[in-house]
Amino acid sequence: MKKFKKILSVVSAVICTLPVSNVLTSNAASAQGTRQRLVEIAEQELARGETSGQRYGTSGAWCAAFANWCLKQAGATTYSSSFSTTSLLIDYKNAGKYHAKRTTAWSYGGKSQPVVTKDKNYTPQVGDIVLIETNNDYSDGPDHTALVVKVEPKTSGDNIDVKVYTIEGNNGGTVARDYWQNQVWGYCSPTYSGSGSISASGETIIKKGFLETPKISMTNMSYPEQLKTGSTFDVTGNIKSKNSSPIAKVVSYIYRCDSSGDVQVDTCTRTPNTVTYNMSAMDEGIWFQTANQKGKTYKYVIEVTLKDGSKARFEKRFKTV
Numbered sequence: 001m002k003k004f005k006k007i008l009s010v011v012s013a014v015i016c017t018l019p020v021s022n023v024l025t026s027n028a029a030s031a032q033g034t035r036q037r038l039v040e041i042a043e044q045e046l047a048r049g050e051t052s053g054q055r056y057g058t059s060g061a062w063c064a065a066f067a068n069w070c071l072k073q074a075g076a077t078t079y080s081s082s083f084s085t086t087s088l089l090i091d092y093k094n095a096g097k098y099h100a101k102r103t104t105a106w107s108y109g110g111k112s113q114p115v116v117t118k119d120k121n122y123t124p125q126v127g128d129i130v131l132i133e134t135n136n137d138y139s140d141g142p143d144h145t146a147l148v149v150k151v152e153p154k155t156s157g158d159n160i161d162v163k164v165y166t167i168e169g170n171n172g173g174t175v176a177r178d179y180w181q182n183q184v185w186g187y188c189s190p191t192y193s194g195s196g197s198i199s200a201s202g203e204t205i206i207k208k209g210f211l212e213t214p215k216i217s218m219t220n221m222s223y224p225e226q227l228k229t230g231s232t233f234d235v236t237g238n239i240k241s242k243n244s245s246p247i248a249k250v251v252s253y254i255y256r257c258d259s260s261g262d263v264q265v266d267t268c269t270r271t272p273n274t275v276t277y278n279m280s281a282m283d284e285g286i287w288f289q290t291a292n293q294k295g296k297t298y299k300y301v302i303e304v305t306l307k308d309g310s311k312a313r314f315e316k317r318f319k320t321v
Helices: 035-048 063-074 085-094
Strands: 098-100 106-108 111-113 129-132 144-152 163-171 174-180 184-188 205-212 216-227 238-241 247-258 261-270 276-278 297-306 311-320
Touching: 035 063, 035 144, 035 163, 035 174, 063 085, 063 144, 063 163, 085 098, 085 106, 085 129, 085 144, 085 184, 144 174, 205 311, 216 297, 238 247, 238 297, 247 276
Parallel strands: 216 311
Antiparallel strands: 098 184, 106 111, 129 144, 129 184, 144 163, 163 174, 205 216, 216 238, 238 276, 247 261, 247 297, 297 311
8 A cells, every 4th residue: 555645653652542622531441342442452553563464364455454353352343344445435335334525436346336425414433444545546445444543623614524543554564553634535433332431540631721921822732631541642732933033943841750850751852943833743642651650740841942042831740540
């Protein structure tokens, strides 16, 4: 499978914060048949670093095989066992479990496929299968299969036209994270029998913060107030130079707050050289692999430096549960 868009850097293989609002919850339960269980299974395969489809039942292209294998391991009910992305679409559509974003007519195996109606009211969910176009040839159906592990919300427009973050097989020959929006054909919806109820002790809470200085503004900056041990949180928010001096450097830090002082455990640096900067460009997230102990206090810091030397520092503390 040929890719023509940027592949996300996988800095670590840890549990990704799930979804879609200002206050997010992460299910600590690992019950069979839940969407959270699927994410756990997929991330275990991410950590494994598999480079062959044989583990998932095929010696050929294995993106669909990977998705089906993860769904089976998670106890979900699927509506196709095919190793073909196009067959997945047909099978899920026939089962009434396909939600189209694209309405292009196409053919497969010499048989024309009917145009489907765009499902404008469907919002993709964690645990869905997303079908993707990768070579800009829409006449032969979608080319690639991935599992949705996070959905970025929208405030207007079609609910289905959102950005989704994925874990997928056969991405550059391995299991990898990625994200998609404009190249999505549609979403297949497996059935999950478990409710995936939230454990209060395992709850992850993400909030928004703001900072204004005479020369720099930071708005909608995401930060964890309470973070499930071993999980991650998204970097979002907007930084703006208020005096037209370009933003020379943006650095994110995570410190562990010990009795003997703060210990730096993670960092990421960007040099945008623009007057505005969207924090989501910082690899789409902080992959927080160091919070492996409960009941610890950490500090999340964003430092901004303008070309004229002006600086601002956004800082929040949080605890692991």
